[in-house]
Amino acid sequence: MSEGAKELGSYQPLTYFQLMEVSLRELLVEKGIVTDAEIDATVEDIRSRTPERGARVVARAWTDPGFKQRLLENGTRACEELGLDVPALRLVVVENTPEVHNVIVCTLCSCYPRMLLGIPPDWYKSRNYRSRVVREPRAVLAEFGLQVPDGVQVRVHDSTADMRYMVLPMRPAGTEGWDEPRLASILTRDCMIGVAIPQVS
Amino acid sequence: MSRKSYSDPIFAVGERVRVRKTAPPGHIRTPFYIRGHSGTIERLCGSFPVPEELAQMRSGLPAQPLYRVRFRQKEVWPDYRGFDDDVVEIEIFQHWLQPAKERTTP
Numbered sequence: 001m002s003e004g005a006k007e008l009g010s011y012q013p014l015t016y017f018q019l020m021e022v023s024l025r026e027l028l029v030e031k032g033i034v035t036d037a038e039i040d041a042t043v044e045d046i047r048s049r050t051p052e053r054g055a056r057v058v059a060r061a062w063t064d065p066g067f068k069q070r071l072l073e074n075g076t077r078a079c080e081e082l083g084l085d086v087p088a089l090r091l092v093v094v095e096n097t098p099e100v101h102n103v104i105v106c107t108l109c110s111c112y113p114r115m116l117l118g119i120p121p122d123w124y125k126s127r128n129y130r131s132r133v134v135r136e137p138r139a140v141l142a143e144f145g146l147q148v149p150d151g152v153q154v155r156v157h158d159s160t161a162d163m164r165y166m167v168l169p170m171r172p173a174g175t176e177g178w179d180e181p182r183l184a185s186i187l188t189r190d191c192m193i194g195v196a197i198p199q200v201s
Numbered sequence: 202m203s204r205k206s207y208s209d210p211i212f213a214v215g216e217r218v219r220v221r222k223t224a225p226p227g228h229i230r231t232p233f234y235i236r237g238h239s240g241t242i243e244r245l246c247g248s249f250p251v252p253e254e255l256a257q258m259r260s261g262l263p264a265q266p267l268y269r270v271r272f273r274q275k276e277v278w279p280d281y282r283g284f285d286d287d288v289v290e291i292e293i294f295q296h297w298l299q300p301a302k303e304r305t306t307p
Contacts, residue, residue, distance in 0.1 A: 090246065090247070092269075134234070135234075136282065136283070137274075137287065138282070138284075138287075139282075153286040153287055153288065154284065154287045155289075156287075156288070157289075158232060158289060158290070158291045158292075160230050160231070160291055161230050161246075161249065161267055161292035161293075161294070162247075162249045162267060163267075163269070163292055
């Protein structure tokens, strides 16, 4: 069956969790705790958060040294300059350099800079990634296709409390003169988690 | 005596600290693998409500200082196979830290 046919309505029974979600949502609305409009607005807000936001921030940092400095000093405030609200938590931006490669994990659960990168990928939440990237980061990065040379320090950031982290990758050679949208186009989610580096095709 | 209350930061950037090696019951945000290990204060993040208290539906106040602490991987994992300088950085609340300075006895 094509994707389109699925969307248009093959009547699949709801899964257990879908049924739980519908039941809970309807109860909350019925009891007046939240309204349908509030739920729609929240879902819309979650959907609007995608890695393109993080890419915009990095592209700006690559082209504006003053912004980059402010971003490294206070990520939350710098994002506000771009109209990106980072509510109720602190963003720490960590910079990749020729000497240091950064990678992000949350070993305890799945803390993630959702406001800039959206919903985390499943592997980020997997036990495999969470337990291994702190213990053998070079092996895990190699599985992502990233070989970190021996002379480069690997710095793992375990987001255990109130900070959220995003990696500022190095701007690759061959991007001289590019404008911000073009730079943003090579910035994938994985680059900003630190399991990949931007590629110029 | 510059410390006004137990909520004030007592560690400075660059200072050596040791994570308490203890396993109290309840919801803990200090990873098990780092307890008992020594590292260096990378930065003070500010003060935040205490997670162990928040998990019990209490206020978590007064807020406690939260630090980012840098640990050498070779010290955390004796069989670590990466580069000698590799590090892991973790947020740890002050009440989980103690000074790790070598005591100089007179």
